[in-house]
Amino acid sequence: MFLEKITNPQKYISHHLNHLQIDLSNFKIVEPGNIVSHFWILNIDSIVFSLILGSFFLSVFYIVAKKITTGVPNKLQACIELIFDFVNFNVKTMYQGNNPLIAPLSLTIFIWVFLMNLMDLIPIDLFPFFSEKFFRFSTIRIVPSADINITLSMSLGVFFLILFYSLKAKGLVGFFRELTLHPFKHPIFFIFNFLLEFVSLLSKPISLGLRLFGNMYSGEMIFILIAGLLPWWLQFVLNVPWAIFHILIISLQAFIFMVLTIVYLSIASQSH
Numbered sequence: 187m188f189l190e191k192i193t194n195p196q197k198y199i200s201h202h203l204n205h206l207q208i209d210l211s212n213f214k215i216v217e218p219g220n221i222v223s224h225f226w227i228l229n230i231d232s233i234v235f236s237l238i239l240g241s242f243f244l245s246v247f248y249i250v251a252k253k254i255t256t257g258v259p260n261k262l263q264a265c266i267e268l269i270f271d272f273v274n275f276n277v278k279t280m281y282q283g284n285n286p287l288i289a290p291l292s293l294t295i296f297i298w299v300f301l302m303n304l305m306d307l308i309p310i311d312l313f314p315f316f317s318e319k320f321f322r323f324s325t326i327r328i329v330p331s332a333d334i335n336i337t338l339s340m341s342l343g344v345f346f347l348i349l350f351y352s353l354k355a356k357g358l359v360g361f362f363r364e365l366t367l368h369p370f371k372h373p374i375f376f377i378f379n380f381l382l383e384f385v386s387l388l389s390k391p392i393s394l395g396l397r398l399f400g401n402m403y404s405g406e407m408i409f410i411l412i413a414g415l416l417p418w419w420l421q422f423v424l425n426v427p428w429a430i431f432h433i434l435i436i437s438l439q440a441f442i443f444m445v446l447t448i449v450y451l452s453i454a455s456q457s458h
Contacts, residue, residue, distance in 0.1 A: 198414040202310055203407075204325045205229040205333065206317075215323065231326045232333040239301040239330070243294075269297070276445060281452045288451060291347075292444050295340070300440035302331040303402055307429055307436075310409050331439075332402040334395070341395035344447050348390065351454040360457075390450055394443065401439050405432050 207216040210226035250266050259267065273293045281288050306329045318324035330336045352361050365383045366376045412424050 195414045199410055201325065202314070202327070202410045202414075204327075206231040206323060206326045229327075229333055229335055231328065232330045232336050235305065235328055236302065236330040236336055239305070240298055243297050243301060247297075269293070273444070277448055280445065280448045281455075283452065283455045285351075285451075285455065288448065291451075292448055295447055296440050296444040299331060299340075299398065299443050300436065302329065302336070303436035303439055305329045306332070306402060306406055306409070306432060310406075310413055327406075329402060329406050331398055332406045334399045334403075337399040337402075338391070338395035340398075340443075341391040344394060344450065345391035348387075348450050348454045351451055355455050355457045390446075394446055394450075398439050398443055401435055405435055 206229070208214070208228050208230050209216050210228060216227065246262075247266060250263055254263060270293070273296055274289055277289045277292055308328060313328050314324045314326050317326045327333070352364075356364060365387075366380050368379055368383060370379055408428060409425070412421050412428070416424065
């Protein structure tokens, strides 16, 4: 089935844009091309690869932490120490206050998003080929950050932390006053202020999730278009330069997600 789709560029492209989905109403795999209208549909491929990459990140860092040395570090320990220093520098520079959660959260976001983005550099036909050969399904996408459900879920987690620290620092009354007395303090502008600040508050998780999704989805789409529309002998000429440039996008998007999280939580933690 997978090899047959390669001969038709339109089917090939649409095939690679389908997720491996499960219908929770009957616990069955959704066939590619079938439109299911109800809510209980899960993109299994995005969830599984997110958990695998998160577990890989935690396992590697845990093993290195257990074997850490004070002398000359090995290459892996040196690399992780550089990442720690990089994240710690950004937290100290951008976060105003003292919160022991911010640095671990920033490190987790940076590494996890980076690993999810990094999956975009794996050849797009590799996993579908082996999954069809061994598991009898070829519809699978391996870049979790190219799934809007994953990116918005992460941004909603950040949004709940924004609300939590806003209420913790300002209190319920102070938080409500911030929504109604800014930027204009006159009572006649209360409704206007609330609408303006409420939209501004909601825009944070939406823009955070959509920015990451849009960049990674477009990057994945270019790889798919190159593979689906060009002959095999010409794909290498375009794939390699785009992959090299895409490394910058992968790193930059992970950095931006981390930085915005730090900035949003820093603003939320200010008491005034």
